[in-house]
Amino acid sequence: MDLGLVRGTELEVLRFAPLGDPIEISCKGLLLTMRLNEAEGITVNKLEAAEGRQASWAGLLRGHRFGKSA
Amino acid sequence: MSTQKSITVALAGNPNAGKSSLFNALTGAHQRVGNFPGVTIEKHEGYLDYKNYRITVVDLPGTYSLTPYSPEEIVTRRFIIDEKPDVVVNVVEGTNLERNLMLTVQLMEMEVDLLVALNMMDEVEQKGISIDLDQLEQLFGSHIVPISARNRKGLDELLDHVISVSEGRITIRKNKITFSAEVEKAIDKIAALLARERELDGANHRWMAIKLLENDREIYTQTQKYPVWVKVELALQEAIAECGRLHSTDPEALITEDRHAFVRGAMQECVRQPKVARASASDYIDAVVLNRVLGLPVFFLVVWAIFQLTFTLGKPLMLALEYAFGLLSSAVAPLLPEGIVRSIFVDGVISGVGSVVVFLPNIVLLFMGLSFLEASGYMARAAFVIDKVMHRFGLHGKSFIPMITGFGCSIPAIMATRTLKSRSDRLATIMTIPFMSCGAKLPVYVLLAGAFFPPATAANVMFGIYLLGIVIGLWTAWLLKSTVLKSDSEPFVMELPPYRWPTFTSVIFQARMKAVMYLKKAGTLILGAVILIWAASNFPHSKALDAELATEKAKIEALAVAPEMKAEQLRTLETRIEASQLEYSLAGRSGKLLEPLIRPLGFDWRIGISLVTGLAAKEVVVSTLGTIFSIGHTAGETSLSQILRSDPAFSRATALSLMVFVLLYIPCVAAVGVMKKEVGAWKPVLLYSAYVMTVAWVASFITYRLALMWM
DSSP states (O other): OTTSOOTTOEEEEEEEOTTSOSEEEEETTEEEEEOHHHHTTOOEEEOSOOOSSTTOOEEEEOOOOOGGGO | OTTOEEEEEEEEEOTTSSHHHHHHHHHTTOEEEEEOTTSOOEEEEEEEEETTEEEEEEEOOOOSOOSSSSHHHHHHHHIIIIIOOSEEEEEEEGGGHHHHHHHHHHHHHTTOOEEEEEEOHHHHHHTTOEEOHHHHHHHHOSEEEEOBTTTTBSHHHHHHHHHHHHHTSSOOOOOOOOOOHHHHHHHHHHHHHHHHOGGGTTSOHHHHHHHHHTTOHHHHHHHHTSTTHHHHHHHHHHHHHHHHHHHSSOHHHHHHHHHHHHHHHHHHHHEEOOOOOOOOHHHHHHHHHTOTTTHHHHHHHHHHHHHIIIIITHHHHHHHHHHHHHHHHHHHGGGSOTTHHHHIIIIIIIHHHHHHHTTHHHHHHHHHHHHHHHHHTHHHHHHHHHHHHHHHTTOOGGGHHHHHHTTTOHHHHHHHGGGOOSHHHHHHHHHHGGGSOOTTTHHHHHHHHHHHSOHHHHHHHHHHHHHHHHHHHHHHHHHHHHTTTOSOOOOOOEEOOOOOOOOHHHHHHHHHHHHHHIIIIIHHHHHHHHHHHHHHHHOSOOHHHHHHHHHHHHHHHHSOSOHHHHHHHHHHHHHHHHHHHHHHSHHHHHHHHHHHHHGGGTOOHHHHHHHHHTTTOTTHHHHHHHHHHTTTSOTTTSOHHHHHHHOTTOOHHHHHHHHHHHHHSOOOHHHHHHHHHHHOOHHHHHHHHHHHHHHHHHHHHHHHHHHHHHO
């Protein structure tokens, strides 16, 4: 949450790490990483169709218990 | 001058906001590194003289927020509340305003004398971002000074502002941000309750109320001891119920959202960002470096390069230092009377200092490499790439580089764990490192594997030993993280900072800092231990053996044989006496004392002695074996490996068992010293040593027994 992931923030998943676990997301021009189990705490709504890549999707954030506060 | 006035300034800001650059630009060489009380977070403090003021600058750790979830945040808060710096300068990254201002808002809530240093203005201009500073000042109620710490621009203006604020010539308006109605109501109520408590006079009640609503552990325990707590708790519960009913969320989340809303509003009013395609150079680099196929190869290439830099480049320097200390010894020796004094100075002090200093090239080179990686932005990405593997053993992606460095030398490796933020991750990583076969263990393996196995098998044996170390190391990490260090695993939520080209001075600066720290803190401890081991191997000294040496020497001198023969016999004699002296010394006696304990591993007392002296440095095991096993052999004629092979005490099984033991038992005193320094207390280090000894004993026992059965 401290990094800006609050209700209603748009985010985009940019890529998965080579081994598949941590993911990289972009949110308000910031690049953030998180593990999949940490990302589970985020609820998203699909906002736009994936932009060509299979790994990228965009969404609205609803559940916001997240990261450090969990 | 005595007329000088003093001002204390604290620098607060997000990680990567350029706090350290500003700190270095301001204070230059006038700085020292300490620790904040109770935690192993470095405290950088420095000063500068400016216009008749002595300005002390404290660089607080980088934080995104002022919650009490990480030690950095707690340290920052406590420093601002308890030490009451005259001015708090919030360093804000101009290119990343929105997130940076989140911290500014929280500093505002603390109602301190706040100045905002808007850093990286050069990049802001480059990117065509325009910021309405006047409007921003209006909203935040603090003066904002645009600077560029890297180009040393705007620093004088910043200092002028600092002076004006501390003199009261600028009043900080201390704007308050208004939260949602329910939250405000609760804040007022709780603040009013807190104001009734006389012991909390002078405290910032509003801030405490906000923190209580945010579920702040620290403020909770602080407030709980006062009688007013009963009412406060009631008000809190009421607020939680109210927020749940109206917003289906809790006050904590509501407060954070309100802060975000405030910052977003400020951004919209004051900042114009050109709408360009966001694909910057950083994105292109990431497309390669974090690529699913190329990511791992790039990562291993970088790690390999760092390793090569540290050890391949460091080796000649290390040898040169060793050579220099050898020269020093031989230069000093004739100046002192033969006997005990000379021995103390030459073999004890000079070689002791030498054994501390030889690690310097490795440390300096490694930290130049690491600070380059850190400052360029690759470090976070390296952790991203390898995290999955490390996480499986309960470690963090950032644990990998220190671990790999452990194959060269544990000392810089243990120091490198400072990149890890969570204490439990750091401890687990530190305790994994000694199991990585360091460079000093290699000579032992080479000797033993070479002596008892044919060349092709010897390589496999050595590979097996390295592998065993890795397996036991990771197992240890897993064990620690699933038992004693279970509590707090650092979440892997972190920022990938944009790539930046590190400045040469900052890289050199970091390396110099580490070198000084090593010499000052660990060096003294190591020196003491090395001298202690030297004393143990030299005292008590047998007079009878000295006398025997003299008489035998005289006998040989008197023989009517060729000079080469004489020299040969003298050498044999000297080795024999030297070995007997070692046997007579404290180290020798402890070796004998240890014999019943190490007999089951296939070791006799002579191996015991070399294990004791090996505490000084693992390669000493080889030289001690050389001294003590050469008794009864003609020196120079046979190599040590031949001697060992022909000795009845040694077999393949013994050799294997000894290699395993040397791999696993307590690392050298230097590593233990650095470990103590980094862990911060003796108890965990001693417990760890006991653990390591147990593991070493059990593993060697199993190896020995299996080897006896199969070979």
